[in-house]
Amino acid sequence: MTRVQLRLYFNRDRPIGPGKIQILESIREGGSISEAARGMRMSYRSAWLLVASMNAQFKKPVVNTTLGGRGGGSATLTPFGVEVIHRYRAMERATRRAIAKDLAVLERGLRARARKSRKKAPQAW
C-alpha cells in the first residue's frame, strides 16, 4: 500500500512531519529523549533539537524535560503534545480518505515491480 506523508510548514519553521511526530510518540512511550533518539537511530542532539524547535514554535510546550540526576533526565509529553500527535494522525487519516480515488488511479498506472527476492537464487546443480 502506498505510504502517504504529510508535512506542515508553519511560518518559516522547519516542517512538522512524520519524523517529529514519531519522536513525540516515542517520548510518550518511553519517557526519555535519549530512548526516542536511539529508537529512531538519530543522535540525542538531533532529537533534542527537534523537540526544542517544537517547544519554541508553539505557545505551550509539547514536551517537559527534567534535568539530570541519577540515571539522567526524563521527558514527558504535555497535554498539548498529546494533542499535536492526535491532530497530526487525524490529519493523516483524513488525507488518506480525501485522496483515495486519485491515488487509486495513479496506483493502477504503476508498473508491476519485479520484487527483489530475499532468498538467493538456488545454485544450479
Next chain:
Amino acid sequence: MTRVQLRLYFNRDRPIGPGKIQILESIREGGSISEAARGMRMSYRSAWLLVASMNAQFKKPVVNTTLGGRGGGSATLTPFGVEVIHRYRAMERATRRAIAKDLAVLERGLRARARKSRKKAPQAW
C-alpha cells in the same frame, strides 16, 4: 498560511512529491529538462534522473524526450504526465480541505513570531 506538502511512497520507489511535480509542470511550460533544471536550481543530471525514475515506475511514460540535434533535445509531457500533475494537485487541494479544522487548531497554538523586518531599522538622527 501554512504550506502543506504531500509525499506519495509507491512501492519502494522514492516518493512523488512537490519537487517531481514541479519538474513536470516546468517541462510542460518550457519543453525542456535543462530549462526545468535551471528553474529549480538543480543539475541537469538530477532533473533527468527524477524524470527517468517517474518514467520507469509507471506503465506509461510521463515525459517523452527527443535526443540532441541542433539546439539540444526537447522534452514533452505525455497525456499521462499531464494526468499525474492534475491528480497530484487535486490531491493537494482535497488534503487542504480535509485537514482544515485540525490545522486551524494547531495554527492557533503557534507562538506569534517576531517577523524579521526586511527594512533596516531607520538610523537615529
